[in-house]
Amino acid sequence: MSLQKDVPLSKGRIEFLKLDLADQSSIKASAEEFLKKESRLDVLTNNAGVMSPPAKSVDAQGHDLMIGTNIIGPWLFTQYLLPVLKSTAATAPPGTVRVTWAGSLLDFAPKGGVEFDEKTGGLKIYGQPQMTYGETKAANALLASEFARHYGKDGIISIGWNPGNLKTDLGRHMSIIFYTLVLPLLYKPKFGAYTILYAGWSSDINASLNGAYVWPFGRMAVLKPDLLAAMKSKEDGGTGEAKRLWEWCEKECKKYL
DSSP states (O other), X not given: OHHHHHOTTOOOOOOOOOOOTTOHHHHHHHHHHHHHHOSOOSEEEEOOOOOSOSTTOBOTTSSBHHHIIIIIHHHXXXXXXXXXXXXXXXXXXXXXXXXXXXXXXXXTSOTTSOOBOTTTSSBOOOSSHHHXXXXXXXXXXXXXXXXXXXXXXXXXXXXXEOOOSBOSGGGTTSOHHHHHHHGGGOBOHHHHHHHHHHHHHOTTOOXXXXXXXXXXXXXXXXXXXXXXXXXXXGGGTSOOHHHHHHHHHHHHHGGGO
């Protein structure tokens, strides 16, 4: 592999783990396969996602494909790995066991990050796929915050991040006109890796920053007031949207937990 050629002296190894985030029924088997091979997990990076797929694309359970792949799948996979994250945190140096969540620019998300459809009880699906995509990315910022609230006491750090505007195949379903317009604004993929590495391994991040958000390419973000309010419970003066989102994920995944 190219990485092995670039760093021939590395003692690390890369192993493939089959994981289909668009099928909740298959995710447990992926977590169990990991646990057969490893007894600890220091950093879980939830970085997979899809953007603007063909109209009416859905996951195996019938959710909008972006909502299923970008939100529900990573949340469920993380739940399966909670025991090993907790056991690792019990013996690891403080602040080194982390779960990180792929967000984005967040400017295309609805106010408060997410919006629920009162008819279906689920997240609202927009006619403009970029809006739905933006909602899923803001949802991960909210989940990062809510995960910190749930499991910070166990010594696990949870961080959301925006990798930056990158030249990858994430935009393969964009119109050629739109993609041509944004192409000059895109960075090489390695810059996104800098952001992910900072969120997962930087010593700058400790328990005081649990639930925070990282901007490109490795700096702490100051989020908009509506997102900060969404991360707080109603009891703490916020809108409670992060808690509501967490509870919705629990409901959607109940039969698989």
